[in-house]
Amino acid sequence: MRKITADFIFPISSEPIKNGVVIVDDSGKILQIDKREKHDTGSLEVHKGIIVPGFINTHCHLELSHMKGVAPTGTGLLPFISTVVKERDIPQETIDAAIEAADQEMYDNGIVAVGDISNKTDTAATKEKSKIRYYTFVEMFDFMQEDWVEKTYADYYEVYKGQSGGNGNKKSCVPHAPYSVSKGLFKKINEANGDGVTVSIHNQETVHEDNLFLSKTGDFLGFYNAFQISLDAFHATKKTSIRYALPEMNPNCRTLLVHNTMSRPEDIQFAHNWGKAGVYWATCANANLYIENRMPNYQHFMDNDAKMTIGTDSLTSNWQLSVLEEMKAISRYQSYISFQTILRWATLNGAEALQMDDDLGSLEVGKTPGLNLLNLDGDLNLSADTKVKRLL
Numbered sequence: 001m002r003k004i005t006a007d008f009i010f011p012i013s014s015e016p017i018k019n020g021v022v023i024v025d026d027s028g029k030i031l032q033i034d035k036r037e038k039h040d041t042g043s044l045e046v047h048k049g050i051i052v053p054g055f056i057n058t059h060c061h062l063e064l065s066h067m068k069g070v071a072p073t074g075t076g077l078l079p080f081i082s083t084v085v086k087e088r089d090i091p092q093e094t095i096d097a098a099i100e101a102a103d104q105e106m107y108d109n110g111i112v113a114v115g116d117i118s119n120k121t122d123t124a125a126t127k128e129k130s131k132i133r134y135y136t137f138v139e140m141f142d143f144m145q146e147d148w149v150e151k152t153y154a155d156y157y158e159v160y161k162g163q164s165g166g167n168g169n170k171k172s173c174v175p176h177a178p179y180s181v182s183k184g185l186f187k188k189i190n191e192a193n194g195d196g197v198t199v200s201i202h203n204q205e206t207v208h209e210d211n212l213f214l215s216k217t218g219d220f221l222g223f224y225n226a227f228q229i230s231l232d233a234f235h236a237t238k239k240t241s242i243r244y245a246l247p248e249m250n251p252n253c254r255t256l257l258v259h260n261t262m263s264r265p266e267d268i269q270f271a272h273n274w275g276k277a278g279v280y281w282a283t284c285a286n287a288n289l290y291i292e293n294r295m296p297n298y299q300h301f302m303d304n305d306a307k308m309t310i311g312t313d314s315l316t317s318n319w320q321l322s323v324l325e326e327m328k329a330i331s332r333y334q335s336y337i338s339f340q341t342i343l344r345w346a347t348l349n350g351a352e353a354l355q356m357d358d359d360l361g362s363l364e365v366g367k368t369p370g371l372n373l374l375n376l377d378g379d380l381n382l383s384a385d386t387k388v389k390r391l392l
């Protein structure tokens with residue numbers, strides 16, 4: 001048993017406690033939350049700073065970890081994807097070592113669970129033995145080609161079968177993005193999952209995505225052309241991309257929309273009206289800055305009571321895999337958002353999105369959420385010097 005205390009503890013599910021104590025058993029399960037004065041000083045493990053639950057990273061591509069620094073910054077999404085696709089022939093040992101190192105990096109940065117996009121089974125072995133829990137989203141795309149549906153689905157279903165579902169992990173099949181998935185493939189994915197799982201989809205990451213759907217204009221035409229894939233069968237829907245994708249998905253699955261850089265209040269409301277099992281929004285601030293050099297307007301999401309979560313995206317589009325660094329980026333560029341709000345995005349909201357909140361995301365008796373120590377500034381805010389230390 002350990003009695004761990006700091007200047008404040010932030011349970012998330014309840015108000016911060018000054019000089020709070022978290023009492024855990026040897027497995028890290030919380031037995032009691034209390035105040036310092038009720039305990040012998042000698043029995044306490046005393047830290048300076050604040051204690052928060054382990055972080056939840058709702059969007060990563062662990063299998064792309066070997067491409068750190070390969071793609072130039074600020075090019076925009078479509079040149080970025082083209083670079084990533086071209087760079088995929090790398091020795092397997094290099095890929096495997098990078099995956100192992102990235103898993104360890106996330107652990108060291110206080111991350112306890114990850115929503116991870118997989119197109120391959122490269123990450124399965126690491127996930128089976130990791131101290132982090134993974135929700136693997138086996139991601140499918142057929143470039144909106146209806147005659148590719150059967151083969152695409154069959155190939156990716158093999159990936160699904162090979163991905164880790166043990167060691168506290170979960171998995172589902174998911175569509176890549178509105179601009180890359182045909183109606184036929186959406187249907188196959190829905191049938192494979194049934195109701196109740198969590199799914200994710202990349203959404204409104206670039207202005208060109210909405211332009212494709214609104215008016216069949218913008219850089220996606222050249223993108224498809226460069227891959228020699230025909231868009232002849234595609235007709236503009238005259239609505240934003242999210243209004244194409246969500247009606248093809250299952251509202252009875254918990255749905256995690258990723259990036260949402262261009263999402264407007266009407267899009268957010270549309271998603272909320274559509275979803276029956278919870279709509280969650282993953283923001284990847286540093287990846288947005290890396291790729292497109294712009295960020296979502298978080299005020300729109302807060303005004304609409306959107307359940308925000310935080311993702312790191314991959315090392316291909318980020319400088320590190322750290323939820324804390326994402327929190328700092330959000331706070332630096334949109335400083336009207338309070339620390340406690342961002343902290344909730346980074347913990348309990350993420351755990352709910354991954355349906356792991358029975359055990360993770362908040363400091364409550366019976367949970368085993370992991371404990372992180374943070375040093376804040378004098379006003380209890382994040383600063384450039386804030387660091388995370390994993391206490392368990």
Ligand SMILES: [Zn+2]
Nearest residue numbers: 061117202313
């Ligand atoms: Zn992504």
